[in-house]
Amino acid sequence: MRNAGLTDQRRSAPLPPVLCYHRIGGPAELGVTRVAKSVFARQMTTLARAGWKTLTLDQFAERLRPGHSACRTPHSVFMLTFDDGYASLAEHGYPVLADVGFSATTFLITDYVGRLNTWDARYTWDRLAHLDWDTIGRWQERGFDFASHSASHARLTWLSDVEAAAELERSRQTLRHRLGPQATRAVAYPFGARDERIERLARAAGYELGFGGVRGNGSPLALARLPVYVWDVGSIPLGLQGGTYGAMGRFVAHAANRCAVGTSVMKAFGIKGWGLGTSHCEPPSP
16 A cells, blocks of 8 residues: 555654645735735746755655655755645646646645635635636646645634544545545645644544644644745745745744634634635644
């Protein structure tokens, strides 16, 4: 089996960075997750010209296997991910990646594929469309990966065991039915909210990999990602930079992620109007 050899042992060797985008282009929002198409295209083109390569989900998972040496991983590699699966990706995001030879993994809210984003507080004047299954299938055939962002984008840590397990299992079953077993191995936790209980439920549901926020804990089900936000307009995303700029970018991203609880509170109280948009990659409290 493909997942043979993956264990839940904490990993000490560094993994390649994982970037987390949400929306590319499209209407403006009262939030921080929209990255302009021109900015995204410039970032991807710059990285490709500088020799960076993207990892597929399988290639990233290979680096988690016992015995994989960090020295076998080229320095200039990263994994590119998108959360939520907005329809604008097929217009403004994927074509750019195809042009420069990059791949990406998109985490889908499976109950909302082909629907509007009524799961979210409204940060745009009109509701936003999600990718439909036909479009997803075409890009999957071109080598792009798709995985789970749960069934309805509920904050899993606020749910009971039964409710959280149902979110994880329903999404995985839908992906298996629609896209095949290759789409069932990974989950990105909504809002990045996870703890040991959610990791355990994800493992029980059959997931091998779980992606959260800026900080992971070394477990394959608590992997870190580096979000790219509206202010990240340089040619190299802050998450891929070293030194002071990189450290500052990660600190600001972590602080912004912690504010993501606002969206969950607004949803819990049925507030659907305009507000301050926040990230969906919030890391858990230590």
